[in-house]
Amino acid sequence: MIALSSAASGKHPRARRRLQQVAVALLLAAVVGLLTVAGAVRPFENALQNAGFTMREHPASGQLHIVEMDAASVAAIRRWPWPREHYARVVDQLHRAGARTVAFDVDFSSASDPRQDALFARALARSDSTIVLPVFGQRESHGSARQLDSLPIAALREHALLGSVSVAPDPDGLVRQMPIGTLNAGAPRPSLSAQIAHRSGAADALFPIDFAIDPDSIPRHSFVAIERGVFESAELRGKDVIIGATAIEMGDRYAVPAHGVLPGVVVQALAAETLARGVPIRIGWLWSLTLAALLSCWILAAAAREAVAARAVATVGAMLAFWHVGSFLFPLRIEMASGLLVLAGATALRTAVLLHREFERGRLIDAESGMPNRRALEKRIGGGAGAHVVAAMIDEFDALRTVVGQAEIGNLLSRVEDRLLVGGCQGPIYRIDDRVLAWVSSQELYELENLCSGLGAIMRSPVEVAGRRVDVSLAFGIGEDTAISGAVHAASMALRSGDIWSYHEDAGKVALEQQVSLMGELDLAIERGDLEVLYQPKLELATNRVTSAEALVRWRHPTRGYLSPDTFIPLAEESDRIGELTLFVLRRALDDLAQWSARGTVIRTAVNISARLIASAQFVGQVERMIRADGIAPDRLIFEITESATLRDPAGARAALMRWCDLGVAISMDDYGTGQSTLSYLKNLPLSELKIDRSFVQHAHQDRSDALLVRSTVELAHQLGLKVVAEGIEEAECLAYLRAIGCDYAQGYFIGKPMAGDDLLLAIEEIARAAA
Template sequence: MNSNVWINGYNVVWSGRYANQVGDLIVPSIASEISDIRGGAEQEFPIDYSIAMGSIPYVSASEILRGDAVLSRVAGRDIIIGTNASGAGNRYSVPGHGPSASVFVSALAAETLLAGAPSTYGWWLPFLLALAVTAMMMRVSRTPLVLGMLVLLPTCALGLPFLLESAGYYTAIMPATVLMLGSMGHLAWQLHRQRFDERGMLNEVSGHPNLNALRAEGAETQDGLIAARIHNYAEAATALPVAAEKELVEQIILRLSLGNGGCKVYHGDEGIFMWLVPGTSINNVGDQLAGLSAIFRSPANVSGRLIDLGVAFGVDADPGRSIQSRMSSALLACQEAQNAGEHWRVYDPTKLEATEWRVTMLGELDAAIDNGEVWVAFQPKLDLLSGEICGAEALVRWTHPEKGPINPEEFITAAERHDRIEKLTEHVLNRAVQVAASLNKGGRKFDMAVNLSPRLIGHANLKPMVVQTLRRHGLPAERLILEITETAAMSSAEAAMQELRDLRSIGLQLSIDDYGTGFSTLDYLKRCPATELKIDRSFVRMLVSSRSDRIMVNSTIELAHSLGEEVVAEGVEDNETLQLLGQMGCDKAQGYLIGRPMPYEALVDYLADHSTAKAA
């Protein structure tokens, strides 16, 4: 008989053999010999480890040597003789029992065969059943069915094999178990993601569907989209207790639902609400929105407080674009309606190109400065006393390669609003000072004026930028004039006013532009370190025909002279106005009559022609 046992790579004995082949000889195993059940060489059978190891009686060698009565204990039994010492080196891991000697493993194998040769069916039967249950579980969505599948899956993967083992039919359960654990882990992850996604579809304050839910549900919709925005939502929410904000939102949604025909309302943040309207009725939505506006005229009673709610509506009726773009369009229409003092407005798709340009304009502006698309034009100034061209104003221009000339007011205002004006100003200042330095060579005295954005007054980089630019090109500071608007100068804080004094202290000139459009006071004019006043073109244009404008311009000239300041009149377009300004004692004039804004090369030619004409 062969007493060897078969172990796997983890030193664990899972099965026994009917016989082992030694050379040409087939030697039956102890279990096969005792049970008289034969099998092929190296053919395995599963050992029934449900048999308790402690139920196998044994007699130790020491008992036999002492002569103890052991015959009664072994009478009529098959006897297996082997070692059981822990240091003998023949101990193996047995499932459910821990390390055991090979003699006990052989005894369990014999007990297994004495109960009948076990049948094995491999791993495929429980695996296929578990696979079928897993497939069904992945396809159902109702929670009770999913829970039922979760119970059925371990039954197929584990319960069925245990039931078959009790009848002597053995099968491997590891593949089915791995499939079961993987499927249950995947399902747990899906449920977690589903709950997470569901939370992401609800507004945290109100619990109503939010704009993420609208994006998901309206991805393929052909319906019209309406947005409502409560102008003073933040103010109203701040005035209420924290717990009352939900009550405020509930009242808003209730009013919207009453007036929109029961459509589902999606709640965004900061007082934004949206809903979808069937495409067949979107063209008649005006009556609906007029009714909603009337509903919101009544204040909302929230926690005993009456809250007035200002609302504007925006409509997007174009189903050809993505829901995200349409949501933005509807909100833009809301903003336009609010700005215009209207209750609602429909988004105009023809404005899309202009909107896209405004969005991308600032992104292109920096590159345009670097590649020369942004350039500086120069408008000459005339000294009314001498008749000489005494200077020019530097004016920024942008010639886009596709759109052509861009309105300066458009991109300058955008740059100021988005804190991009510093680079633009530095570009204009550098070019203007470079040109002025070139024109002042040879003894000519030619002043250069550069507009200064209100955003830069008091900026830490302003003075160093001006000083470095003057030094770079070698222009005397007195030849540079920085122009600030009257409104910006008046609104400057004391720290900004000190910055103007610091700039004046290095020798350059300061001019108050657009004088007459603000509300300057004598005290302000006394404190401001200006060297020049520029009378706004709106007064100069009507100088000949308007007596009041003549009085205002004349008094401004006298006031400026009394303060030691010069006066420049801008917007001069005819000789009669120019002569009248000279009679009033105005110092300088600027306008289309003297010269339009022009490139540097044209300015050089203009100055040469003017000098020739004056000499003639």
């Protein structure tokens, strides 16, 4: 008895869950069904059908040709209505060409000059082609239910079939379907398209037009060209021809899905092409709703979010495959939107339930962002000395929430998290407060300064959320060891003072000690030659060859390991050691230039000159003496300076630059665009080159504003006689864009990473062989 009772108790919860799943599926189906009946799903259905037309686009059969009353014909005839002798001559020409059917989408319901009517009637009578003339009905007046029918005049009807050209726009004004026949003058009339395609059906029954047919693929001929016999008769032999207006001034135009606005004759032709394949069979929304309700039970039974996603993809994919294949291979018109909405609703509901359960199981996750929360951070660093906490506080967070909406805050935080990880943060990233993210770092405190500065630069680019581009500004706080609150307080202080980052008091003391120690070791590293100089190639776009390179210093510390230049160069500037470091790099660059020249490779090398050194008479003199004594042609050197270097002391900077220019050294403005100078200001400096900062170049082939800035800078720089270097090239598409706008040089990882001198020579040779 106990065993049986246990088994029964195990079955009952499963049975209840299944009943709940069925009930939820039926409720979803009922809600979507009501929305469908109310018309709320129709826009989604229309959009889905439009997407299907785009995916299934195919050319017309070629059996149907359009003779268009185009602008050229209007200009040639210069009267309206056109004398009917013109139509007579066209019918005769088509008769001689052997056209199978000639259908008119032109109103002949009013008599014209009797002679003209007789000419046209005789042409119809002697034609061997099947002639179809239009009939149509229209309301007597606004609000009237009475229909006025328009038929061709009796003299013309004797020699032709009649076809209805009535159009049935949807409530939104777009023509998606056409009648296969209409009631006109008390009699059922096949539509023009049904007459051409030889299809039958009930009057006033509508069929959907296949807008997957490319209207531009329907062969067209100018009316006046046919009238004058300027065409190849063989092209129209055995073909069906429909004649109608395409000239804009004739006004016969309709809005349609997928193709915008089309002339009425083209719409009639698409309808005929549709019927030529067979009268489309409609499969309404109820079948997809029923099938989706059954499939949603399977989705609602999924035990994990991954399974929900997999089942959703499988069910939606199966329904879309049936919809696509049925529409492509057979004349089926299947309504799918209601069923897809049921599946989407089931997927969303099940996902929401599972997310709620996961949150309840793991209180270490922030529900809004999906990131680990403050409890998770405290658990990680509990008692763990030696690690530092970095807090990132989001400025104007409440305003951002208002802009993107509460539902998109998680998406926004996820985008910020991605930026932080790409920028060098040691994940995971924690959300420890409403507007504060944090992470634990094993880096030295002085290294974190440059990391935070770099992250601040990365965040200058807008973040895209739900189609909106929003600016997200961060302030960073650095805490010593496990001081979470200290890091948050430091971030708050940085935000108030307008700084990128700030230390908590204890962390600041430790960082200062580390910096002093490191700068003492830098002196020894320069003396012993522990630093190394690498070269990043610059590609000359006009010749597709490497003709210059930038010298970059690297420090492999014996105990601290590899140190980023962003770590020790700012410290060298602050501690007045940047002069010795720069002279070391220049000395190494001159030596390498001499070695390369001896091996038959002549290129130019760029050396970065700190803003602190530009106006230093002692440094300028040291550089002059080194260049004069070395024997290397000075024109092989390029000195790269920043915008800020010239803005601090314009007169002193200009004087120093002129002294180097007099030696033959070229001057390049580095990181252009990140400062405050303009090209009109720079024309007063002895520059030969501009380097556009990577933050503008990297996405110039994708971002319209960046592209505009880069293009205008290149054009204006060329007008001032300056060459332009674009740095930060990481994609072939970006390089192609720079070629297209006439940029002179490109530099970045796509061209080549910083490398030793010997490796640079090999890279130059390889690029030269590829360009040959």
